[in-house]
Amino acid sequence: MSPTDLALTDAVVDERWRHRPTTQGARSPAGLVQWAGVTLVAGVTAGLGAVGLHAMLAAGDLGRSLSLARGEMAGPALFCVVAVIVVCERLWPAEARPLLARGHLVDAGYLALFALAVVPPLTMVQTGVAIEVRRHASFLVLSRFAFIPRLAVEGIVLVGVDAMNWLAHRANHRFVTLWRLHALHHSQEEMGVFTTFRTHPLVHSVYLVSLFPALVLSATGGVPAVAVIVYGCLVTLPHANLRWTFGPLGKVFVSPAYHRIHHARTYPGDGEAVNFGFVLACWDRLARRAVFPVGPALPTGLDGRPVPIEQESAPRQLARTVFDQLAQPFRRATALEA
Ligand SMILES: [Zn+2]
Ligand SMILES: [Zn+2]
Numbered sequence: 001m002s003p004t005d006l007a008l009t010d011a012v013v014d015e016r017w018r019h020r021p022t023t024q025g026a027r028s029p030a031g032l033v034q035w036a037g038v039t040l041v042a043g044v045t046a047g048l049g050a051v052g053l054h055a056m057l058a059a060g061d062l063g064r065s066l067s068l069a070r071g072e073m074a075g076p077a078l079f080c081v082v083a084v085i086v087v088c089e090r091l092w093p094a095e096a097r098p099l100l101a102r103g104h105l106v107d108a109g110y111l112a113l114f115a116l117a118v119v120p121p122l123t124m125v126q127t128g129v130a131i132e133v134r135r136h137a138s139f140l141v142l143s144r145f146a147f148i149p150r151l152a153v154e155g156i157v158l159v160g161v162d163a164m165n166w167l168a169h170r171a172n173h174r175f176v177t178l179w180r181l182h183a184l185h186h187s188q189e190e191m192g193v194f195t196t197f198r199t200h201p202l203v204h205s206v207y208l209v210s211l212f213p214a215l216v217l218s219a220t221g222g223v224p225a226v227a228v229i230v231y232g233c234l235v236t237l238p239h240a241n242l243r244w245t246f247g248p249l250g251k252v253f254v255s256p257a258y259h260r261i262h263h264a265r266t267y268p269g270d271g272e273a274v275n276f277g278f279v280l281a282c283w284d285r286l287a288r289r290a291v292f293p294v295g296p297a298l299p300t301g302l303d304g305r306p307v308p309i310e311q312e313s314a315p316r317q318l319a320r321t322v323f324d325q326l327a328q329p330f331r332r333a334t335a336l337e338a
Helices: 003-009 027-061 062-074 075-093 102-136 148-174 176-186 193-197 203-216 225-239 247-251 258-260 282-288 315-330
Strands: none
Touching: 003 148, 003 176, 027 062, 027 102, 027 176, 027 203, 027 315, 062 075, 062 102, 062 225, 075 225, 102 193, 102 203, 102 315, 148 176, 148 225, 148 282, 176 315, 193 225, 225 258, 247 315
16 A cells, blocks of 8 residues: 555545545545445434434324424524525625526525425434434433523533534544535535535534534533524524625624635635634634635635536536535545545
8 A cells, every 4th residue: 555545544634635636536445445434424324314213203203303303404594594695695795696606506406405305314313313322322411400590501502512513524624534525515616605505415414413512411401492593594694605704703703704714715824724613713713723804705616626516517417416416425436535
């Protein structure tokens, strides 16, 4: 095995490699390891989903649980917020482009896919995680702290969720196998509010760690649905095609201009990825990976277009392009791992 193979099989992404031009992926041992990793993630996810589905069927509340989850993750509040942001994007765009730009159309398709086809199985998987944690790692679930006010518990859980999302996002950039799933999100060259939902469905498996704060403190109190909905809306705003920096508040909360730097084709400074935060910028500041916006909006996307993208396909081929995007992580050889 060559030194190059060894460097790749340790599964750590070199950020310079991340921006390598497209090449035809060879069937290298490293490619096989990454393919096996994606297949393993898919297998574990399916297993957890089966556990969750079985439990919901046994409890007789499958329909109710899925309906509640859809309301929290893809309900009317989210669509209203998205609609308002679309209007703002037309009024104050960071990058002027047609409303029906190909990137917008495809990413709107990803929103529909999320609401209709991802939320139900994701709910089953989340239920499966909760069951398996209580079954095999019950020591993680702390006993009740009666002295902590309910509001404080809710705040701690939400901050914990944001910290876990930051860690999972960092891992998506750190490990080649996970980057195979996350690269689709970064491939958008016409970033807008719909890009929030431009994710491979299996990426949500990585973010399952965000369930842990609520599980750990479940005996003391939960987070109300309205807080989950508000958090979901706050996560959506940073992808907007807006110049908004939030002024002084932009040092605390993730703004569209701040998150755009995370999607930049070329990172400023040392060339490594920055600005992993979802809602709070403090995690990036603690890790010294925060770069605050100054100057014009940077172009987004991936150098060399290693992910099939709609901007280089014919308008009639958009559905085929989306299929290729979703299938790419399962291919033995891809331009992402050559
Ligand atoms: Zn990222
Ligand atoms: Zn993003």
